[in-house]
Amino acid sequence: MICNTKCHINGVFKPGFPRFPPFIFNFIGDFLPITFNTPKQGTRVNVLNYGATVEIVFQGTTNLVGGTDHPIHLHGYSFHVVGYGLGNFNQSVDHMNFNLVDPPYLNTVVVPINGWAAIRFEAVNPGVWFMHCHLERH
Incomplete structure (x- = not known):
């Protein structure tokens, strides 16, 4: 929660956890775009x-x-x-x-x-x- 405030993440504990990944990402690749190093979406809650x-x-x-x-x-x-x-x-x-x-x-x-x-x-x-x-x- 501290990082959510410190890093200016958009929202804390919001509903709306995606059912499927929003885009395809190569998790085992060697290249990681620098924009992926800083989270921006905050913590999501999935209501079941x-x-x-x-x-x-x-x-x-x-x-x-x-x-x-x-x-x-x-x-x-x-x-x-x-x-x-x-x-x-x-x-x-x-x-x-x-x-x-x-x-x-x-x-x-x-x-x-x-x-x-x-x-x-x-x-x-x-x-x-x-x-x-x-x-x-x-």
Whole structure:
């Protein structure tokens, strides 16, 4: 919250989290435009309908926030890890390889450097739940 004020970010805790990325970005590329080094959108909140099936794909990178694996934790829920892979997540191809039969059931998933991890859960625990990376530098 301090950085939201200090960096003149547009808004704090607004609704309107995008359902899909607003543009295609090469998370594993070597080039990062300088404009991506400073966040401008603030923190977004995603309001879920009770009982909705939620799918989130986390993308690992080498060109943002340092190249390392990221342990992502969700409070208030456990989730199924339905897929993971290397490279940029491909919406039209990678979905076909999801494990929908016996996926691991966890509350933390490690998103690999230069890779991705996909989770699914049912929104049946009302409340405000925090999702974060377990690395201290974030």
